[in-house]
Amino acid sequence: MFNELIQKEKRIAVVGLGYVGLPIALEFARKFRVIGFDINTDRVSMMQRGEDPSREVSAEAFAGADIVFTADPADLKQAHFFVVTVPTPVDDYKVPDLKPLQRASGAIGRALKPGDYVIYESTVYPGCTEDDCLPILEQHSGLKLGADFKIGYSPERINPGDKHRTLADILKVVSGSDAEALEEIAAVYGSIIRAGIYQAPSIKVAEAAKVIENVQRDLNISLMNELAVIFDKMGIDTHEVLEAAGTKWNFLKFTPGLVGGHCIGIDPYYLLYKARQLGYDPQVIHSGRRVNDGMPTYIATKLVQMLLQRGKNPRQTKVLVMGLTFKENVSDIRNSKVADLVRELMKYAINVHLIDPYASPNEVAEAYRMTLMETPSTHYDAVIVAVAHDAYQSLDIAYFKSLMNGTPILMDLKGLYSTTQDDAIEYWRL
Structure with a gap:
């Protein structure tokens, strides 16, 4: 398979062109013939013009790429090596939603031919590739694993917003349905990954390794969040505690915060489900999930207490929330815990204004029924800096005071600013 791909006798198809799929497709397109497939026709049109809808990939990355973007599943029949990078969300009950994965498997199954390969990158629970996806491939293709085609799993490790650890510079884990599949898949990925390839002994091991990467991070942050709640009740600054504890060589430097997005805040539910x-x-x-999911409520309650201590009726207050995306310097608003925080504030009838230089107003309106303002107003009773965008890093206390009334409250959820800059402002951070 690798030799035919590198000689451009066969094509790679990347199914799902979001944060994960598009960078992989463009990287492959430097050496192989590639079909980039996505069901969203608007996104496909942008990519055909050399634009990344997620604003993660530069226009230069499209130049010279041997790739065709399409929303027509019939075009998948031209490919022989399929890479699946569709989302794996959870539903309102925190149950894994496999519909995107099932639809992608069905579309590939209808295009599958003898000798083809299918590799999944979407984060799932151990066993999902073989127990849930494989039967769909076989059903729609009429082919059998091993005798007719091969599968593999190679977990995505892309870090949105990270301009230093790019796709090619992150070690890639690969696995295959048999020894030959493993070698061929490793060869294909190895041609674009500078950091090297790790060959996992089985597909289930590779799936499990991916999901626990984010489970581990989720648990570490949940510990920091729980400590932040405890220290807040003690009147101790959590960041000062962590700075002191961090002087020990083996202390892990995690910080408290809102845990949203499509990875850390979602993946643990897949392992819980299985x-x-x-x-x-x-x-x-x-327990870690419960702590992290509870932080928006805790922060909203804390602000209401601070307002009441200043003699203010929450129903008559106006609050500015700065930042909605799930992390700094990205446009992704999926599973935004800031949106949860805004909802909690609205339960107290607080008038909430929301700004974010990266988020799309249309996407925010559609996903959360919230309105993004272009610029903030004035006379706020409190400002909450929720996301550490670069544009917010250099702001000073004087700027925040200019936005607020005579009794200002600044909630710094990311610990960006100094507590000693101005005693006139009431400052609080996790």
Whole structure:
């Protein structure tokens, strides 16, 4: 397979062109013939013009790429090596939503031919590729794994907004349905990944490795969030505690904060779901999720308490929230815990204004039924800096005072500013 691909006798198809899929497709297109497929016709049109809808990839990355962008599933029949990078969200009940993965598997199954390869990159629970996706491929193709085609799993590790650790500079884990598949898949990815390839012994191992990467991070942040709540009640600054503790060589430097997005805030639910299917109810993973999901409520309650202490009726206050995306310097608003915070504030009838230089007003309106302002107003009773965008990093206390009334409150959820700059402003951070 690799030799035919590198000689451009066969094509690679990347199915799903979001944060993960588009960079991979363009990287492959430097050496292979590539079909970039996405069901969103508007996004496909932008990419055909050399524009990344997610604003992660520069226009220069499209130049000279041997790639055709399409929303027509019939075009997938021209490919022989399929890479699946569709989202794997959860539903309102925190249950894995496999519909994007199932639809992608069905579309590929209808295009599958003898000798083809299908590699999944979407984050799933161990066993999903072989137990949930493979039957769909076989059903729609009429082919059988091993005898007719091969599969693999190579977990995505792209870090949105990170301009230093790019796709080619992150070690890539690969796995295959048999030894030949593993070698061929490793060769294909190895041609574009400078950091090297790690060959996992099985597909399930690769799936499990990916999901626990984010579970581990989720649990570490949940510990910091729980400590922040405890220290707040003690009147101790959490960041000062972490700075002191961080002087020990083996202390892990995590910080408290809102945990949203399509990875850390979602992936643990996939492992929880699978574990419960097997009759085991994980205590630690579930506890970490409960703590992190509860932080928007805690922060909103804290602000209301601060307002009341200043003699203000929350129903008569106006609050500015700065930042809505799930992390700094990206446009992705999926699973935004800032949106949850805004909803919590609105429960107290607080008038909330929302700004974000990266988020799309249309996407925010559609996803959360919230309105993004272009610029902030004035006379706010409080300002909450929720996301550490570069544009917010250099702001000083004088700027925030200019936005607020005579009794200002600044909530710095990312710990960006100094507590000692101005005693006239009431400053609080996690």
